[in-house]
Amino acid sequence: PIMALLIVIFILFSLLNIINLMFMNNIENRKQYGILKSMGFTNGYICRKNLFKILLLSFFSIILALVLHFTLSGKLFFAMISIDGLVNSTPLIIKMLGTVLGMIILITLIFCIPLRKIKPIELMEE
Numbered sequence: 001p002i003m004a005l006l007i008v009i010f011i012l013f014s015l016l017n018i019i020n021l022m023f024m025n026n027i028e029n030r031k032q033y034g035i036l037k038s039m040g041f042t043n044g045y046i047c048r049k050n051l052f053k054i055l056l057l058s059f060f061s062i063i064l065a066l067v068l069h070f071t072l073s074g075k076l077f078f079a080m081i082s083i084d085g086l087v088n089s090t091p092l093i094i095k096m097l098g099t100v101l102g103m104i105i106l107i108t109l110i111f112c113i114p115l116r117k118i119k120p121i122e123l124m125e126e
Helices: 002-028 030-038 043-081 090-110 113-117 120-125
Strands: none
Touching: 002 030, 002 090, 030 043, 030 120, 043 090, 043 113
């Protein structure tokens, strides 16, 4: 139960960090989105571009996390408890990764909604 609580807290903290990063990304790239819109790109294109960028970074992060998990977690578990008893449940790991990746996609799509309100003329006036 304690480990499950720690995992849930870590996942929630990570999702909060992702929300903050997406919010800051939208603020920083507001002018770029306005320029793309003035060049004729649609909201869908800009949203797909953001989604592809976030998914690419997420897949690289997942691969790195899995490599670190399978190489170091057993050694760290043994160093802390002196028992070589760490069990890796592949279905559980896949479910967790799928859930987190789904949440990242959902957060990215939610943060694509304000892109429709960006007007190139307003950004030129700024």
